[in-house]
Amino acid sequence: MADDLPLRVLERLRAIDWSDDSAAYEHANSRALLMREYLRRAAGWARAYRAEESWPFFDITEHVAPEVRTPSDVAAELEAVLTGLAPSSLRKTCRGAVR
Template sequence: MADDRARAVIGRLRAVDRIDGSAAYEHANSRAPLMREYLRRAARWARAYGAEESWPFFDIAEHVAPEVRTPPDAAAEPDHCLCR
């Protein structure tokens, strides 16, 4: 079950079109508010799981469900397609 969910997430990440690197600059006005909201939410998660020392960039999933792992066959796939 967890393997199926991990594969589904990997599939969704791979489906994102990252080819147009200039597209992010078309939304420059929203980047700062989005980052502020990310930091606010990450701070709440960090506080809830006692991970304040790892904030702001930490693996929230590792704290929420450390027993969940990426299936070995999915982890072995090249991830170059995630960083086009």
């Protein structure tokens, strides 16, 4: 099950409609709550691994298990999904989630 985790996360990212900017406003409260929870969790990981300088948008795997790599086929598919997305912090966070 853990072996297919990168692919499952990639599939979830693929399911997002990145072009629907109006959805951000329609779900502002839940998005704010999700962001707050992400920041809280990311801060905990950053403190635990002395990676505060990388917070808030970072790949915690670089600090926890740097030898872990995203499978090359999944990485290539991920880059296709991320093409054209801005800002770079979004792309970095997505890469970290898949990794």
